[in-house]
Amino acid sequence: xxxxxxxxKYLDTKGLLATxxxxxxxxxxLEGNTKGYKNHPxxxxxxxxxxxxxxxxxxxTTIYNEAVSRNYNFDKSKINLINLENTIPVTNKQIExxxxxxLKKLKIRDEKRYHKYKNTKNILSNPIFYIVDGDIESxxxx
Numbered sequence: 001x002x003x004x005x006x007x008x009k010y011l012d013t014k015g016l017l018a019t020x021x022x023x024x025x026x027x028x029x030l031e032g033n034t035k036g037y038k039n040h041p042x043x044x045x046x047x048x049x050x051x052x053x054x055x056x057x058x059x060x061t062t063i064y065n066e067a068v069s070r071n072y073n074f075d076k077s078k079i080n081l082i083n084l085e086n087t088i089p090v091t092n093k094q095i096e097x098x099x100x101x102x103l104k105k106l107k108i109r110d111e112k113r114y115h116k117y118k119n120t121k122n123i124l125s126n127p128i129f130y131i132v133d134g135d136i137e138s139x140x141x142x
Contacts, residue, residue, distance in 0.1 A: 001026065003042045003059065005090040006098045007124035008066035010117055012110035015102065020063050020074055027056045027079070041139035045088055058084035058128050085127045091134030099123045 001022045008016060026043055028034045030052045037043070049055040060079040067074040099120070106114035125131050136142065 001037060001040055001042055003046075004098060004102075005094055005125055005129055006102065007126055008063050009069075009124070010099070010102055010113075010120075011066070012106055012113050013070075014109055015105065016063065016067060016070075016072070020060075020067065023056065023060050023063060024078060027053070027060065030056050041141065044139045045090075045137075049088060054082060055084070055087060055128065058082045058087065059126065062126050062128060086130040087128045088130075089132045090125055090129040091137060092131050093135045094137045094140065095123050095125055095131060097136045097140065 002019070003023060003026060004011065004015075004019055008019065011019060025034070025037060026040075026046065029037050029040070029043060030046060046052045046055050046059075057080045061081050061083060064074050064076055064079060064081070103114060103118055106117070
């Protein structure tokens with residue numbers, strides 16, 4: 001499961017579809033509607049938020065909005081559309097790590113997108129995050 005901290009605009013089709021599915025699974029975990037993934041490290045930042053379901057729906061909203069901008073047909077009935085911005089911190093090193101991780105995937109899966117973003121200097125985060133100085137997040141599996 002990867003709940004990308006980077007802006008969903010960078011994701012290729014496969015990445016966006018996988019993220020949608022994975023965040024829907026994360027939502028089920030936070031709702032208590034599944035037995036698996038309960039202790040997944042990427043859920044820590046959502047679980048630590050005052051209203052985890054509000055935050056995961058806001059996260060899903062950003063994925064849904066990106067899908068709509070690409071004319072994809074994601075089922076919005078699966079989420080509550082919520083717009084939250086700059087809600088929780090993510091470190092600059094985490095953003096850089098995820099972006100490099102994605103670039104490796106794009107080089108194989110979507111060369112055009114890879115070339116579009118490979119020289120990006122100011123990497124945007126998903127709108128629910130705000131970037132702070134710091135190392136790769138402690139929950140990241142390296």
